[in-house]
Amino acid sequence: MTPTLTSTTSTTAATGPRLVEPRGTLSAAVAEALRSNDTPAYRPGAVLTADPWGEDLQLALYLLYELHYRGFEGVDDDREWDPELLRLRQAMESRFLHALSTELSDVPRSVEEAFAPLLVEPLDPAGGLSRHLERKGELWQLREYAALRSLYHLKEADPHAWVIPRLRGRAKAAMAAIEYDEFGAGHPDRIHAQLFADLMVDLGLDPAYGRYLDQAPAPLLATVNLMSLFGLHRSHRGLLVGHFACVEVTSSPGSRRLAKAMRRCGAGPAAERFYDEHVEADAVHEQVVRREVIGGLLADEPSLEADIAFGCAATVHLEDRLAEHIGAAWADGRSALRTPLNTRDS
Ligand SMILES: [Fe+2]
Ligand SMILES: [Fe+2]
Numbered sequence: 001m002t003p004t005l006t007s008t009t010s011t012t013a014a015t016g017p018r019l020v021e022p023r024g025t026l027s028a029a030v031a032e033a034l035r036s037n038d039t040p041a042y043r044p045g046a047v048l049t050a051d052p053w054g055e056d057l058q059l060a061l062y063l064l065y066e067l068h069y070r071g072f073e074g075v076d077d078d079r080e081w082d083p084e085l086l087r088l089r090q091a092m093e094s095r096f097l098h099a100l101s102t103e104l105s106d107v108p109r110s111v112e113e114a115f116a117p118l119l120v121e122p123l124d125p126a127g128g129l130s131r132h133l134e135r136k137g138e139l140w141q142l143r144e145y146a147a148l149r150s151l152y153h154l155k156e157a158d159p160h161a162w163v164i165p166r167l168r169g170r171a172k173a174a175m176a177a178i179e180y181d182e183f184g185a186g187h188p189d190r191i192h193a194q195l196f197a198d199l200m201v202d203l204g205l206d207p208a209y210g211r212y213l214d215q216a217p218a219p220l221l222a223t224v225n226l227m228s229l230f231g232l233h234r235s236h237r238g239l240l241v242g243h244f245a246c247v248e249v250t251s252s253p254g255s256r257r258l259a260k261a262m263r264r265c266g267a268g269p270a271a272e273r274f275y276d277e278h279v280e281a282d283a284v285h286e287q288v289v290r291r292e293v294i295g296g297l298l299a300d301e302p303s304l305e306a307d308i309a310f311g312c313a314a315t316v317h318l319e320d321r322l323a324e325h326i327g328a329a330w331a332d333g334r335s336a337l338r339t340p341l342n343t344r345d346s
Contacts, residue, residue, distance in 0.1 A: 016073045017066070017210025024056025026092070030063045030085070034075045039084040047091040052099035053321075057092055058221040062213070064089045065228035069155055070209060093229055096222075100314050107313035111294060114242070114309035118249050118316070129323040132330075134257035139265045143203045144336050145326070146196075146271075147212045148220045152227070153196035153274075154209050157182035159231035160244045166237045170296030175241075178248070178285045178293070195274045202268030205341075215337040219325040223318045230311060238304030241297055242311020245289045251282035 019035060022028035025046050033040035050057040066072065067080040079085060108114045133142065161179055164172060184191035197207035205212075230240035259275035262268075298305060329336040 011077045012074060016070050017208075017213065019063070019072045019075070020059070020214040022056075023059045024050070024054070026050055026056050026060040026088075027063065030060045030088070033085065034063065034067075034072060034079060037076055037079075039082075040088050042088065044091070047088070047095060050092075050095065052095045053218060053222065055218045057095065058218040058225060061089065061092050061096065061225045061229075062221045064092075065225060065232070066210070068228070068232060069158060096225065096229065100317070101310075104310065104313050104317055108309050109306040111298070111305055111308050111312075114312040115245070115249060115290070118246065118312070129326060130254045130257040130261075132327070133261040134264075137261045137265065139203075139267065140341075141330060142261060142265055142267060142271075143205060143341055146200055146203050147205055147337065147341060148216055148326075150196065150200060150205070150207075150212055151210070151216055151220060152224050154193050154207070156192045156196065158193075159227040160240065162231040163237050163240045163244070166234050167293075167297060168300060171241075171293050171300065172296075174288050174292030174296060175244075178288055181281055181285070192274075192277070195270070195277060198270035199262075199267075199274040202271040212337070215339050215341075217325060217336070217338050219318075219322040223322055226314060226318055236307070236311075238297070238301070238307025239311035239314070241293055241304075242308040242313075243315045245294055245308070246312040246315040248282055248285040248289045251278050252280075252286060255279045255282065 019031050022031045026042060029040040029042035029046075032038070047057075063072075064085055067075070067085070071077055071080070129145075133145065137145075157179055160175075160182075164175055164179070167175055180186075182192050184194070188194065200207040227240070227243055230236045230243050255275040255278035259272055259279060262271040262275060294308060297308070326336040335341070
């Protein structure tokens, strides 16, 4: 029987995140193209001269990637596969990847070397940020941290799900098992993204998807763009697995510190629960991802070892850059957001 389409015309998200203000010529070209349903107007040279770490390029990439998640209010869903937008995205991705490989030219090429430092408990992959929050973080800093991280945690595990069709056997089964937990193991109220939304409510933040995009600086956007970039390309499956493994391996100790910070500041039960849940779950995920996902993928495709190692190193590098940004702002008593939160957020 031939399936019947409910509509042959394209659909447009009626609700969802709103497009945000551009931060330069590239993000203006993307935002305007999405708003007007037209092709993006930019000089090709603009990508070549853009700062790969800057606000403009990182926001432009973020807007384009978001078309593969939930899109934007009033933007045609079919823009996800618009060849002109994809061409621009590809040019910016090359710039981003080139900058990454330049900064990480000396990284280990073996999985063992890449992960060894992360398995030592005292190492804080986020440049000491969770240690700071655990010991002397203040409530306003926890709120800023959560508002920033919401750009990922409200779609937690989504970019990693894209790798599943690209794996087989042990790696696929293990990846799906971990993702099953991340997506609530059959319970919508236990989806990790939902647990994070509950945490945000405890902290007096607005849990609407994409709510803090406008306030998120480039170093945060880069951390989310990295996983979208790795997740959307089959050719980057090794990088994506390296990224995922890095997150799982470092999550448990970091979450323990953040759970303590939430408790010490009296953030609330849902705020504690999100991190408590990750202390336990990720201790298990760490084992499964190392043994089965990485082990299974390497058994199938040994040539991906350097990619897995690079994916891990790139994740640590971007977390360090973000921690540096946040740490510098807080050390000066400034907000780490582009504009500070209001008292009860919103
Ligand atoms: Fe999770
Ligand atoms: Fe996990």
